[in-house]
Amino acid sequence: MILHEEEHMQRPALFPEHCTRADDLWFYDGNLTLKAENTLFRIYGGFLAARSSVFRDMLEFPPPEDGNETLDGSHIVTVYDSAKDLSYFLKAIFDSSFFMPPPTPTDLPIVEGVLRLALKYDVQYLKRRALSHLISTFPMSLSAWKNREKTRTIPPVDNTPFAAFRIAREFDLDFMLPSILYCISSHPFEKTLDSAVFQDDKISFVWPDKRMCIVGRQKLLMMQSQSALNMTRNAEAPVAECTGSSCASTRLRCADILSAWDMAGFLDYFEDNANVYSHEFCTVCRTNFKEMCALASQQMWSELPTMFGLPRWDELEKSRLFAFD
Structure with a gap:
């Protein structure tokens, strides 16, 4: 007799003690049952093996008859991963809409779980997707x-x-x-x-x-303070061709805001503080201020890795290429 899906799902199964099934990863005609912690996943072994070299090698050798739990006559394969990570990983494999590449949004715990098991089970496209x-x-x-x-x-x-x-x-x-x-x-x-x-x-x-973190933060704040000092100096020596009456005082106000910060923020300083200067600078001084902030931001970005004792950006780029390989 052929069972329809609804009838099959109603048939009682002898679950191992204390185990529950993952309803969204339980295919009634699946041929592989995975157990992570106390959660069971019934999936398609061939589909998983086609994407994971580790599972492909694992499934080439059936588990021994003795000492292994079974469900509906098939062996349960125990994996030593968290049930949450395995759920994210399997959904990424079996549901094409669950873990799409950028620009589709996702959540950090999903990225973490998928990356962890993609690396462990050698699923390269999911690894690269998580890194992206x-x-x-x-x-x-x-x-x-x-x-x-x-x-x-x-x-x-x-x-x-x-x-x-x-x-x-x-x-x-x-x-x-x-x-x-x-x-x-x-x-x-x-x-x-x-x-x-x-x-x-x-x-x-x-x-x-x-x-x-502490040492790098100190260096960042020192660079921000230097930028604030440069704003003050520019206020004392007005820009040539300045046509505004409030440009010098606006520079001082911008310097006061920056020097009062006890946390990093300069990379977005120009964009985030437009309300302070946008109507107070003349056109010449606004252009000059924008160029000064851009130059200081680029310097900070260039030195960012070494502030924290890391290799320079060109060396880190080599690491990125290796990770995506």
Whole structure:
């Protein structure tokens, strides 16, 4: 007798004790049951093996008859991954709409879970897709940084940089660290010293990473202070052909705002503070101020990796290419 899907799903199955099935990854005609923690996934082994060399090799050799749990007459393959990670990973494989490449948005926990198991089980296209999402949010060029809010695919949930730092450390993604560390430096100092909470997950850094954050943050703030000092000097020596009566005082006000910051923010200073100067500078002084901020931002970006004791950008680019290979 042929069972329809509804009848098959109603048939009782002898589940292992304390186990539950993942309803959204339970195919009634699947031929492979995976167990992660206390969750069971019934999927198509051939489909998974076609995408993962590790599973392909694993499934070439059936498990021994003795000592292995079975369900509906087939063996259960236990994997030592979190059920959450495995769920994200399998959805990315079996549901083409679940984990699309940029510019389609996603969430950082999904990226993390997919990347972890894509690396473990050798699914190259998912690895590259996960890395592309991370790069869209923590870029390697100043122009990409400036356009980041339009192109990022990972939303700015509270304390995202701290969770991203943990991911970069786990998977040796040093090429993302400069922009991640800049973001961390834009958060209150106490989060680096103590901990930050990301989606109910408490993130604390080990001392060498704390030290890297602290030293780099100090260098960033020193460079910001130097930029504020340059604004003050420009106020004392007006720009040639200046036609405004409030240009000098506006430069001083801009310098006061920047010098009062105790966290990083200069890379977006010109764009974020347009309300301060847009109607106060004459055309000549506004152009001059824009060029000065652009030059200082480029200098800061160029020196960003070395401020945190990392290789320069050209070396980090080699690491990025290797990671995507």
